[in-house]
Amino acid sequence: MKVSLASALGTCFGVQDAINLAMGPEFHSDLTIIGQLVHNPQVNESLKNNGVDLIQGIEDISKIKTKKVMITAHGAADKTKQKLIDAGLIVYDASCPLVMRVHKTIKSLVDKEYFPVVIGQKDHVEVKGIVGDLDDFLVINGESDLEKIRERGKRKLGIVSQTTQQVDKVESLVKKIREMDCVDDVAFVNTICQPTRDRQIAVWELAEQVDLMIVIGGFNSSNTKKLVQVCDEKNIEAHHIESSTQLQHSWFKGKEHVGITAGTSTPENVINEVHQEILKIAKDMKLKSEPVVS
Ligand code: SF4
Structure with missing residues (x-):
């Protein structure tokens, strides 16, 4: 393996x-x-x-x-x-600084009289900070929220995204908003941060080569969950763990190539522990499948 x-x-x-x-x-x-x-x-x-x-x-x-x-x-x-x-x-x-860039961007859109819209999770601490100084705003997180734009009746929208959103999702939502007949003017600044994009691109590329992905990061980490979503979209079996103790041997049975990725708040030592444990599992499985020569 x-x-x-x-x-x-x-x-x-x-x-x-x-x-x-x-x-x-x-x-x-x-x-x-x-x-x-x-x-x-x-x-x-x-x-x-x-x-x-x-x-x-x-x-x-x-x-x-x-x-x-x-x-x-x-x-x-x-x-x-x-x-x-x-x-x-x-x-x-x-x-x-990349979160502060979102704060500045949305304030400058409001100064230009755009109605502020944030693509992200409304209960996430980053999003609460982004909208916390605004008098009025809308947070949307998927296509099911698009109707809220119509309900608000604002024709000039200034859109930013939470830094850890999934690139494809944000671009597709903005495209759909631009097509809405109730909207005249959309100013969109893509504020997904570069480290998040790099990790999404890397997991996308690796998902094309492996038949199992182990995704390491806090269970409440937004960007880690997005890495799992990328694997789901690629139809690759993925398991989200926080530490090496959560690895299960049964996941690796019959697998030929295993990928490892980790969210932006996962420390190097945790990644190393998981990597070493998987190598150990791979070695154990190889030993078990080889015939014992007496
Ligand atoms: S994921 Fe990291 S680099 Fe990106 S905005 Fe958050 S803290 Fe900054």
């Missing part, structure tokens, strides 16, 4: 910079992170072990016991940051 890694996988620079900042010696256990710094259980566990407090979101502001707080790579609305400052906290901002 051959095992191949996708040509682009794992932690992106935005997540890595945020982790490095949170692990910095200046905090000495005086840091609370607002929300998950990354959607990865192992990273969050090691932060907790380093004495860092984690709270779910700004709603839990009363639970903060430290003087210093950190905004995650997913970003936050200016209103949220101000609320933290007003509470007397020192705010460290680990927002990824």
Whole structure:
């Protein structure tokens, strides 16, 4: 059984910079992170072990016991940051520059009198941050939401996407919006980030060569789920795992070529552990299928 890694996988620079900042010696256990710094259980566990407090979101502001707080790579609305400052906290901002680009883009579209539309998951922390300073907006996540555009009756739309959306899906939705008779003018800025695109292209290419894909990343990680969707579209069996302990030997039975990919918040050591475990499974299976010569 051959095992191949996708040509682009794992932690992106935005997540890595945020982790490095949170692990910095200046905090000495005086840091609370607002929300998950990354959607990865192992990273969050090691932060907790380093004495860092984690709270779910700004709603839990009363639970903060430290003087210093950190905004995650997913970003936050200016209103949220101000609320933290007003509470007397020192705010460290680990927002990824590519998320901040989306904030700036949507604000500039609103300045040009476009009605803001975000393609993404309305409950995702990144999307909440993108729309958090807007007076009015619409978040759509699929064709079933297109009717909402008609209902809002806005004829001039400024569209951006969550950074971790699937490229094909976003392009197809925008095409359909452009064709709607209730819309006159569509300004679309594709704000899917380059690391997300690279990982989607790499898994697409690898899916053409393998008969099984192992996708590593947090179960709540948006971009990891998109990698699984790409495999589904290519009709390739894919299993989403968070760690090597979740691998099941039965998945590999009869498989000739296994691919490995990982979302943008999956650390290198987790990918290495999974890779090594799969190589071990491949070796075990080979030993079992070879006749014992006495
Ligand atoms: S996935 Fe993209 S936008 Fe999100 S942190 Fe990584 S580089 Fe930044």
